[in-house]
Amino acid sequence: MDLEKFQKESQSEFPSNTKLKAKLRKVKPKELDQRFSEQHEKAFEEIDCLDCANCCKTTSPIFIQTDIDRLAKVFRMKSSNFIEEYLHRDEEGDFVLNSSPCPFLNKDNKCLVYDERPKACREYPHTNRKNMHGILNLSLRNTLVCPAVFKIFSEIGKEYRK
Template sequence: MDLETFRQESQSDFPTNKKLKDRLRRLKPKDLDLRFAENHEEVFQEIDCLDCANCCKTTSPIFLQTDIDRIAKVFRMKPSQFIDEYLQRDEEGDFVLRSSPCPFLGVDNKCLVYEDRPKACREYPHTNRKNMAGILNLSLKNTLICPAVHKIFRQIEKEYRK
């Protein structure tokens, strides 16, 4: 995956994706969820996250206390030590990583704590969940981070043009 090409394409497509997001708000919630879920399945048959890992390289998930406790245990650390070493509070008061790329990202793009990764990582990029209407703004932002989300928006846009 050429991340520079992706970055340019996703930024170029952002205004179109923003308009699409506004149009998608008019859909019935169940229809919106179904549209995303179908495209999610199709896109992830083609895209392998290990070829990219851009989410792990550029953003931080929110760490819930249960995530902190679980991962700290993996490293045989106290949760407070884990927080001091790896996390900080963001503007909303959530725990996020101090730095990027993620310190748990291996050179092969594999997660060193995959089995114990945060809930936000497990659910990313959130395109196959219920209540997509509630996270359309987040999904739009994710078109700039995740090639799969970008492709899902492109496919939905094509469906709208038919």
Template sequence: MNSTVDLEKFGKESKSEFPAHKKLKERLKKSKPKNLDATFHQLHEEAFQQIDCLDCANCCKTTSPIFIQTDIDRLAKVFRMKSSQFMEEYLYRDEDGDYVLKTAPCPFLGADNKCLVYEDRPKACREYPHTDRKNMLGILELSLKNTLVCPAVHKIFYEIGKEYRK
């Protein structure tokens, strides 16, 4: 049962709840709960039973994945370009030195919110929103940032917060 995502409402809610989520991240970093990965993974499953990425696609509309060289080479091949041409047309180096998209929304996002290069998409897209990974404690800062982008991550933090407010 998927619910439709109201991105405007989500944007307001995620910004207003960000300070609470930031405090939660700090509490989790300090307390280092042993079951954090299992909790994230369970809530990840529950969130994605309710939220359909194709209904939302906010990540593709507002942010860029990091492109590693293998992503660049693979997509250049798909477009029958040299890697250097692909980089020149679609990417730039950000302040961290990572290759990211020049534009948002993603140029490979279709009008129906489907990825036009889905089978060949970057590793970062394949793994997004990273809430089912091991060592969630190590990527809490990234996950916190993603509460502003992904309704599922926002929901996960909200649910974990209920547990830690007790």
């Protein structure tokens, strides 16, 4: 995966994707969910997260308390010690990682805590779920992080940019 090329392309298409997002707001919710789900499946037939891991390299998931408790157990730590070592609260008050890349990302792009990873990591990039209307802003931001989301927007855009 050429992340440098992806970054340039996703940045240059961001204004166009922002306009697309406005058009997508007018699409019926069930239809929008269907389009995203279809394109999600197609994108992940071609894209392997292990070739990329850009999400793990550049952003932090939100850690909810059950994630913190589960991961603290993995490392045989108290939850408070896990927070102290790995997390801080962001502007919205959510727990996020202290640094990027993720400290649990191995050199081969595999996750050290994959089976116990946070809920936000399990669900990322959130493009195959219900109520896509509710997360269009997040999905637009993710076009700058995830090549699959960028591809999904590009494909959906072929239909709705007309």
